[in-house]
Structure formats: structure tokens, C-alpha cells
Amino acid sequence: MSKEVTSMEQDYSQWYNDLVIKGGLADYSAVRGCMVIKPYGFTLWENMRDALDKMFKDTGHVNAYFPLFIPKSFLNKEAAHVEGFAKECAVVTHYRLKNDPGGAGLMVDPEAKLEEELIVRPTSETIIWNTYRDWIQSYRDLPLLINQWANVVRWEMRTRLFLRTTEFLWQEGHTAHATREEAVEEAERMLEVYASFAEEFMALPVIRGIKSASERFAGAEETYCIEAMMQDGKALQAGTSHFLGQNFARAFDVKFSDKDNKLDYVWATSWGVSTRLVGALVMAHGDNEGLVLPPKIAPLQVVIIPIYKGDEQKALVTEKVQSILQELKSLGIRVKYDDNDNARPGWKFAEYEMKGVPVRLALGVRDLEKNEIEVARRDTKEKRVVSLEGVTAYVENLLKDIQQQMFNKAKIYRDEHITPANSWEEFEKLLDEKGGFITAHWDGTPETEEAIKDKTKATIRCIPLRNNPEQGTCILTGKPSSQRVLFARAY
């Protein structure tokens, strides 16, 4: 990779970090690879979480909670799962500290060694399936449709705010079914839930697809995913849904009696999205002025900034603002009136732009005299003066329009950066010069996939669902292929 590309990557990383930190979402913490999510960022996550939670419940799921600690032996039970996760786990080996007799402060008490080490969950399949064994005896107990909101820990070598932190917040759904068909249907249903959440709430267009064997979740028979494109052209896996077959049921001996009194292992799915989605939001919509947040999940949808000279004018403006505030609130709009005397209007404008607040209203005595108010939208930076009568209805519509326009803009950008490649030269050239997603033929073997990754750092992001069959030849090996798959460099 050339120096120029490296420097561009650094600039982009810097831009991203600035947005996250100056936008008030999160900051680095004292703990390696972990971050502090600040109130503004957490409210954003809560809004996303609440919307998702409702969608889960609307599709028949309930929430529960399972332990943070997993006995080491549990993790050992599903072979592929061990392979995928064992290397990146935090391990609890002792349960007590004591004062160092040498006066060096606290030390681990060597006598307090656990007989069996506990793993801080990197994901909860094992502890949950160990529990499901006791919960499932009959087909009448199925399907079991459970979700948990939790934190997990994966000791990744390299971390990035929101995109890959050592500890992260997520939800993980774990379902059990009587038939293969039902489980596959569930995995596909939840993928669609994720896709519509991303598109409708995050204004983030995604491609629905399945992973190639080598990118599949450890222990899954099929991994479905949604892939989003960031503004640097790299791909981000925004959510996954796995059809686990009977793998975990076998590993944890979870059997049920069907209607014919035959004993069989149950069929499973798991699916999850994480705080990584916040990072996706930042990277997909942000600009040089800061965050740009979609109205449906923005912690603050509207900010009102008064412009005045002296207390008298401020009182006049404030009086008018009160009625606007009440109306907006009664429409369910999250609105703040920032009448802080310490910051001047220009400061506030810049500050709320950095934080990505979708709509800003500015009201001064000049406007009051003309019965007008200035409305500025964050996504296009467009400012417009509208009549004070009906401003709340105008804002309500504007929020909807911003939500839609943000999606349209991201989708146009994404679609412009999906390019077919028909030769190896073209493939490499596109990756280096244009970036984005590349659709190309692949011979279907893991070896070829690996070779392409080694040569270009691009991976198969997914085989899109509802893909059009098309005869062709593999971009690298020239062997026959029946469809194009989606390649990209990824986060």
C-alpha cells in the first residue's frame, strides 16, 4: 500500500475519532481498548435500542438475562465455536485480592485460585444452550424466542471507538425451533428486522446477504448479514443472523419430543447487533462540520437558539419560544431551548452542528417583528425563514424529510460505489482507485477467497440474497462461476 493511501486512512481515522469525541458520543477510557460512552452517545444508543427492542417484541421475542461468566468447559463443547473464540477471551482465574506483605499494595491472592476458570462472555451461545437443555423437553416448549441486552468482551488486538472495542454493548437473540425450516425462517426474519431498522431508523442502506464459509460465525451452518458502506468506501458488517443448525443442541444435549413422540435435537438461531451501529452512523453520515444524525434516533431532534441583546429582548424571545416548545413536545419531538447566557449564538450553532442535531431554530426580536423564524437543517445546511404560524408543523415535516433525504443520499453514494469488475486488473484498479463494493465472479472455493484477500485485503462481504444468476468466470482463477459476489475492504 502506498504512503498516500496510508495517510488518507490516517486522516479518515482522525476525522472519525474527532466526530465521536467532539460530537460528545464517547471517549477513550483508562482501560485498554474500552471506551466511555457519554450521556449524549448513550441516549443515541438507547433510542436505537428501544426501536430494535420493539421490533423484536413485535416479532414474538421476549427479553431475559444470562450470566456474564461462562465456565471454561462450556466454551469447549462446540468445536468450531472454540476455534473461533478461544483466542480472544478474558479469563477470570482468582476470586480475591490481598495486601502484598512486601507493601506493594494489592496483589492477587494465590490461595484464591478458582478450580475452573471463568470466561467473560465473548457471546452467550454456550451458557444459554446449557440453560435451554433444562427448559426444553417437548415440541410444546418450542419455539423459544429469547433476546438479551448485554455487554460482552472480546480481547481484540486492535480497537477503534464503537467499531471494535474490547467491551461492547449489544443484543443477542437465541432461539430454539422444532424444525430446520422454522429456524432458517427465523434467521431470515431477523436479518430483515435488522435491515429495515438500519434503513428506516439509521437512514443506512444495507445489502442483505449470506457469508462465505470462511466468514461464517463460529458454529453456524449459515450466517446472514447486512453490509453497509462507509464514506471512505470500506464495508462495515452492521448485523448478523445465524442459522446454527443442530450444532449447539448436540453440544449441549438439548433434545425434544415431537408430536410423534420421536426424540430429536432442536434447531437454533442466534443474531446480534452492537454499539458498532453507532460507529456506522458516524461514518456513513458525518461531514466536516461534525455528526449528522437521523431524526428518528437523534437524542435531540430540534434545538432552539434565542438571539437577543439584553434581558428585555431575551424575555420577549423566551415567551414566544415557550409556546413553540410546548407544541413541539406535544408532537413527541425531542427539543431543547438553549438560552444559556454563557455561549453566544455563533458558538451554539457550531456546537449543535458538531453534535448532529437535525434541525435548528433561531429566533430573535427581528424575527418576532416580522412574525418569522429561521429554520436550519443539519443534513444540507440549508437555512430558510418561515412564518411563526405553523412552524411546528413545518418542523415535523422537515424531520421526516431529513430522515428520507439522508437515506437517499447515502443510498446514491452507496450505489455509485458498487462496481462490477470483469478482470483481475480491473478488480485491483477499482479497489485502489475507487474503493467501495465490487461485484465479481468467484469460483466458490475458500482457497481463492483467501488468495484474493492476501493480494488485495479485500474480502467477500456477502453473497447477496435474491442475487441474479449469471454465468461467468472467476476473477482470479478463471474457473466457472454462476453468480457475482460482493467484494470490499472492510472494517
Added chain:
RNA sequence: CGGGAAGUAGCGCAGUCCGGUAGCGUACCUGGUUUGGGACCAGGUGGUCGCAGGUUCGAAUCCUGUCUUCCCGACCA
């Protein structure tokens, strides 16, 4: 774990090559003028220069060691 960069006031940085009273911007405090795109003037508070050794009359600066963070790679949601 490799390669690169950096640790100096709450934050952002200069000073280090060439050793000699700890600096700038911003934030904060006080007073005043201001307020339609990150205001201005005046005064003020705040730092064992990451840590530990060494050289020296004297170290932020030179030497040795060490820790931490960020960026790039391997790993990965």
C-alpha cells in the same frame, strides 16, 4: 506481536537538535463592553515536563531503561 508517531496546565500544542527562572492558544475565575455563524479589552488561577535511573555546578532538553496512548498491519462485530 511487528512498523511509525507521541507523552509538557482541564483540552490542543511549542520549547528538546545547540542544557541555564516553565511558554503559547484555549478553557476556567474577576470586572467591563458585547450577542443574527465559534466576541473583545484588562487582570488573575492553574504544571513534581509519563515514570525510574545516570551524566552535569545545573536536565523538559543529553544517555539508559521502563510504562502508556494513538496510527498502520496480523486478529475481528
